[in-house]
Amino acid sequence: MRSLRSRYARDNVVLVFIILNTVAVLIPLFIILGYVIVQGFNYISLDLFTKELGSPTRNMMGEPTGLVHTIIGTAVVDIMAVLISIPFGIGAGVMLSEYPDHWANPILRVLNDTLNGMPAVLKGLLAFVLVVKPMGSFSGLSGGVALAFVMFPIIARATESALMNIPWSIREAGLAIGLPRWRVILSTIIPAAKVGLVTGFLIAFARAAGEAAPLVFTSFGNNYLPVKWTGWIFGPVDTLPQRLYNLAISPYEHWHGMGWAAAIILLAVITASFAAARFFIRDKKQE
Amino acid sequence: MDNVIENKLRLETIGLSVFYGENPGVKDVSLKIYDKKVTALIGPSGCGKTTFLRALNRMHDLTRGAKVTGKALIDGQDIYDPKLDPVIIRRKIGMVFQKPTPFPTMSIYDNVVAGLKLVGFRDRKLLDEVCERSLRQSALWDEVKDRLKTPGGSLSGGQQQRLSIARALAVEPEVLLMDEPTSSLDPQSTNRIEELIGELKDQVTIIIVTHNMQQASRVSDYTAFFYIGSLIEYNKTTKIFTSPDQKRTEEYITGQFG
Amino acid sequence: MSDNNTKKINVSPSALYGWLGDRIFAVSVFVLGFIVIFTTLAMAISLYYEGSEAITRFGFWGFLTGEKWDPAITMEFGAWPFIVGTVSTSLGALALSFIPAIAIAVFTAEYAPHWLSHIIENLVNLIAAVPSVVIGIWGVFVFTPWIRDTVEIPVYIWSLENAPGLTPILGNPIGYGMMTATIILTIMIIPFTTALTVDAFRMVPKEQREAASALGATKWEVIRMAVIPYSRGGILAGTMLSLGRAIGETMAVAMLIGNKNTLPFTLFGPGSTMASVIVNEFREAVENIHLTSLMAVGFYLFLISLIVNLAAAYIQRKYAVTGGRAV
Numbered sequence: 055m056r057s058l059r060s061r062y063a064r065d066n067v068v069l070v071f072i073i074l075n076t077v078a079v080l081i082p083l084f085i086i087l088g089y090v091i092v093q094g095f096n097y098i099s100l101d102l103f104t105k106e107l108g109s110p111t112r113n114m115m116g117e118p119t120g121l122v123h124t125i126i127g128t129a130v131v132d133i134m135a136v137l138i139s140i141p142f143g144i145g146a147g148v149m150l151s152e153y154p155d156h157w158a159n160p161i162l163r164v165l166n167d168t169l170n171g172m173p174a175v176l177k178g179l180l181a182f183v184l185v186v187k188p189m190g191s192f193s194g195l196s197g198g199v200a201l202a203f204v205m206f207p208i209i210a211r212a213t214e215s216a217l218m219n220i221p222w223s224i225r226e227a228g229l230a231i232g233l234p235r236w237r238v239i240l241s242t243i244i245p246a247a248k249v250g251l252v253t254g255f256l257i258a259f260a261r262a263a264g265e266a267a268p269l270v271f272t273s274f275g276n277n278y279l280p281v282k283w284t285g286w287i288f289g290p291v292d293t294l295p296q297r298l299y300n301l302a303i304s305p306y307e308h309w310h311g312m313g314w315a316a317a318i319i320l321l322a323v324i325t326a327s328f329a330a331a332r333f334f335i336r337d338k339k340q341e
Numbered sequence: 342m343d344n345v346i347e348n349k350l351r352l353e354t355i356g357l358s359v360f361y362g363e364n365p366g367v368k369d370v371s372l373k374i375y376d377k378k379v380t381a382l383i384g385p386s387g388c389g390k391t392t393f394l395r396a397l398n399r400m401h402d403l404t405r406g407a408k409v410t411g412k413a414l415i416d417g418q419d420i421y422d423p424k425l426d427p428v429i430i431r432r433k434i435g436m437v438f439q440k441p442t443p444f445p446t447m448s449i450y451d452n453v454v455a456g457l458k459l460v461g462f463r464d465r466k467l468l469d470e471v472c473e474r475s476l477r478q479s480a481l482w483d484e485v486k487d488r489l490k491t492p493g494g495s496l497s498g499g500q501q502q503r504l505s506i507a508r509a510l511a512v513e514p515e516v517l518l519m520d521e522p523t524s525s526l527d528p529q530s531t532n533r534i535e536e537l538i539g540e541l542k543d544q545v546t547i548i549i550v551t552h553n554m555q556q557a558s559r560v561s562d563y564t565a566f567f568y569i570g571s572l573i574e575y576n577k578t579t580k581i582f583t584s585p586d587q588k589r590t591e592e593y594i595t596g597q598f599g
Numbered sequence: 600m601s602d603n604n605t606k607k608i609n610v611s612p613s614a615l616y617g618w619l620g621d622r623i624f625a626v627s628v629f630v631l632g633f634i635v636i637f638t639t640l641a642m643a644i645s646l647y648y649e650g651s652e653a654i655t656r657f658g659f660w661g662f663l664t665g666e667k668w669d670p671a672i673t674m675e676f677g678a679w680p681f682i683v684g685t686v687s688t689s690l691g692a693l694a695l696s697f698i699p700a701i702a703i704a705v706f707t708a709e710y711a712p713h714w715l716s717h718i719i720e721n722l723v724n725l726i727a728a729v730p731s732v733v734i735g736i737w738g739v740f741v742f743t744p745w746i747r748d749t750v751e752i753p754v755y756i757w758s759l760e761n762a763p764g765l766t767p768i769l770g771n772p773i774g775y776g777m778m779t780a781t782i783i784l785t786i787m788i789i790p791f792t793t794a795l796t797v798d799a800f801r802m803v804p805k806e807q808r809e810a811a812s813a814l815g816a817t818k819w820e821v822i823r824m825a826v827i828p829y830s831r832g833g834i835l836a837g838t839m840l841s842l843g844r845a846i847g848e849t850m851a852v853a854m855l856i857g858n859k860n861t862l863p864f865t866l867f868g869p870g871s872t873m874a875s876v877i878v879n880e881f882r883e884a885v886e887n888i889h890l891t892s893l894m895a896v897g898f899y900l901f902l903i904s905l906i907v908n909l910a911a912a913y914i915q916r917k918y919a920v921t922g923g924r925a926v
Contacts, residue, residue: 058426058428058429060461061428061459061460061461061817061820062817064819065817065818065819065820068819069710069819071702072702072703072705072706072710073706073710075698075699075702075703075706076699076702076703076706076707076719078699079699079700079703079786079789080703080719080722082786083722083723083726083786083790084722085741086726086729086733086734086737086786087725087726087729089737089741090729090733090736090737141631142631142634142635142638144631145627145628145630145631145632145634145635146631146632146635148628149628149629149631149632150632152628153625153628153629156629156632158629158632158633158636161636162632162633162635162636165635165636165639165640166635166636166639167908167912168639168905168908169635169638169639169642171840171843171904171907171908171911172642172847172901172904172905173846173847173848173849173874173900173904174847174849175847175849175874175877175878175897175900176642176646176847176897176900176901176904177642179645179646179649179877179881179894179897180638180641180642180645180646183645183646183649184641184645203638206635207635210635234618234620234621235621235624235625236620236621236623236624236625237620239624240624260728261728263730264728264729264730264731264732264733265730265731266730266731266732266849266850267731267849267850267874267878270878270881270882271881271882274882295730295732295850296732298732298733298735298736299732299735299850299853299854302732302735302736302739302740302854303739303854310740313736314736314740317732317733317736320730320732320733321729321730321733324728324729324730325725325728328724328725328728398813400809400812400813403808403809403812405713428815428816428817429815431812431813431814431815432814432815435813435814436809436813438806438809438810438813440806442806442807442809442810444807444810444811444824444825444828444829445828445829446828446829446831447828455811455814455824456814456815459814459815459816459820459824460815505810508814509813509814512814512815
């Protein structure tokens with residue numbers, strides 16, 4: 055028979071092991087965050103937000119260079135991704151929750167989850183096949199489509215669960231006063247679920263905004279501002295994650311610094327959207 | 342109280358109160374529990390009878406914000422002695438819950454001997470013996486003896502509850518706390534468990550919380566009536582159910598409220 | 600009188616508002632839903648179709664097991680080196696991450712005081728959201744030089760002197776390589792596994808914990824006896840999903856693995872994964888057969904991810920615990 059003391063000794067050994075593990079993992083995580091923040095702030099400058107990158111020689115000649123085209127490009131591609139993914143994500147989510155008897159729902163659910171579980175690089179290949187090849191050139195639009203493939207499976211699932219949380223009786227109440235089903239969904243159910251929906255978008259956005267793999271062969275990258283505004287959509291466009299990759303593997307030291315700066319901007323965007331999502335969730339809890 | 346003295350005292354509370362935050366769930370309860378008797382705690386829901394029961398084996402230690410004041414003694418020893426480990430107390434004072442709680446991934450056998458394995462019993466023969474004895478005590482042996490290796494979750498609700506009882510009995514507790522053990526069971530299983538309580542009381546002191554007055558009158562020797570966190574009346578079951586001293590008790594057992 | 604009333608109420612709204620509106624709405628929703636369905640199918644079909652030239656030329660199994668990847672001279676392509684790279688880095692990361700990830704989850708969900716578990720959970724979620732490229736840049740400029748100088752070179756020198764048989768397994772200590780990529784993957788999937796495990800722990804009903812406590816179990820014994828067995832389905836499924844993450848992880852791996860396309864891979868030396876070779880070579884692939892071979896690698900990556908995801912779903916269902924829960 056084992057004494058109580060030896061059982062507690064084992065409890066303590068386990069606890070020490072668990073704490074050591076926790077500390078051992080959390081420390082590198084802290085170090086990564088710390089490095090990105092410190093290094094990023096070191097290399098943040100005004101030029102970064104006002105000048106384009108140009109060729110490597112431009113920087114070697116001492117001309118001011120920056121990532122303004124990358125920042126605008128990221129905004130353009132991300133906004134396109136949001137605009138494309140929202141209707142499909144919400145549509146699929148509404149189909150799953152509001153038309154639960156539809157024969158295609160089990161297929162939709164499985165395939166949506168499958169798509170969600172697919173590596174982002176494959177979503178880039180798909181956008182390459184569907185958009186870049188037919189259009190004949192790399193483009194911001196194809197980047198937006200690739201990121202939309204990242205976003206809409208997440209939005210669809212978030213929409214489904216947000217709408218499912220609304221009690222069925224509310225739908226019946228709407229139908230009982232003679233409203234058609236589409237009015238009930240659009241003006242009662244979706245507004246009631248808006249916190250869940252917005253949170254879902256923000257999380258989907260945060261996931262997509264950091265992805266570089268799907269952009270490398272869709273929006274491709276560009277060292278310059280486009281000549282015409284249509285170049286943002288139909289020409290190759292620079293984006294932060296993909297530019298960060300190119301800067302980091304480039305042989306130029308100054309570009310490495312810019313890479314750190316790009317990293318902190320990217321991290322700030324993603325942290326902000328996560329913080330916003332958390333804020334919405336907390337708001338909802340207080341209601 | 343008449344004839345009380347002839348019984349041996351096992352468990353006693355003196356001015357026991359349980360607080361959740363600021364609110365007392367149980368107020369100043371003093372109660373004597375006698376050895377190898379069945380004591381029923383009755384009262385309307387929310388009257389604190391379950392809260393009181395859980396104070397007896399320090400289950401409130403697990404709840405954030407719960408605080409117990411006053412004294413609880415087992416064989417004269419303070420249950421809430423800070424030097425005393427609740428793990429030891431819970432070994433002496435076993436518990437059966439409202440809902441059957443077999444560990445669903447363990448086999449029936451492993452469920453029964455779980456408490457013994459905790460303290461390091463590995464001797465196969467001994468474990469087999471204890472398993473059979475406990476399952477016989479809980480009147481489950483004949484139903485499960487051929488499938489001891491199947492998961493505990495595969496049994497019916499009533500069987501699961503008897504398995505939970507067997508598991509509690511396997512560690513040979515001195516006192517067994519039962520928190521509405523039949524409230525989630527069908528009448529037949531309830532019957533079975535009530536019979537079981539009658540068979541067990543030669544071996545173990547039982548305290549049972551029940552909202553069912555017939556059950557209390559059928560199975561218990563003593564009955565305590567709780568109302569809004571206070572002990573209103575405590576006496577032999579026959580006395581409580583035939584000529585209670587308090588008006589409230591009479592109102593409750595005659596079904597005028599609750 | 601009642602007739603009169605009925606008539607008034609029955610002034611029907613326009614068809615567009617009523618049944619026609621419902622029709623239009625439902626049809627648009629179904630169209631959107633079906634496009635989602637088709638997107639997934641399109642991924643499988645287009646990867647297969649675009650890679651079919653390579654798959655037919657080298658054969659389904661031939662391409663899978665072909666060890667040669669030569670886009671320069673012979674134009675022979677086989678995915679085996681990348682499959683080896685993907686499988687070894689992701690399984691390695693899974694093995695390294697499993698225990699720490701569960702340990703953090705146990706600490707967060709069971710031991711830490713409320714405020715601390717809140718902080719850890721947020722930190723873990725934050726790290727899980729850090730983009731792959733950001734981890735990658737840290738790996739390139741901080742981690743790679745560090746591990747090369749403090750681990751790889753000393754070990755390599757030691758083995759040269761003491762265990763020369765070991766050096767071919769260790770390989771060149773250049774920092775960029777299989778081990779670096781595996782460790783970075785480990786760091787990246789730990790938060791993911793931890794988050795899913797914490798969720799699984801929180802699903803364990805209070806009754807299970809109390810039942811174990813009432814038997815006289817200590818804190819760890821409660822966790823071992825009631826909490827972990829009850830949540831095993833969630834833990835295993837979460838682990839499979841993390842494996843899926845590691846398999847598909849692209850940028851950080853491409854930046855750190857050294858990108859060597861020929862077997863054998865060594866511990867310290869460079870290697871490649873399916874995802875990393877696609878990112879590295881796709882933009883530079885000129886020859887058609889090179890491009891279709893990369894697409895074919897994508898198709899195999901799709902298949903592997905599909906299997907892992909389905910396995911996760913299956914495990915979740917198979918090991919889900921249904922009994923013992925308060926109804």
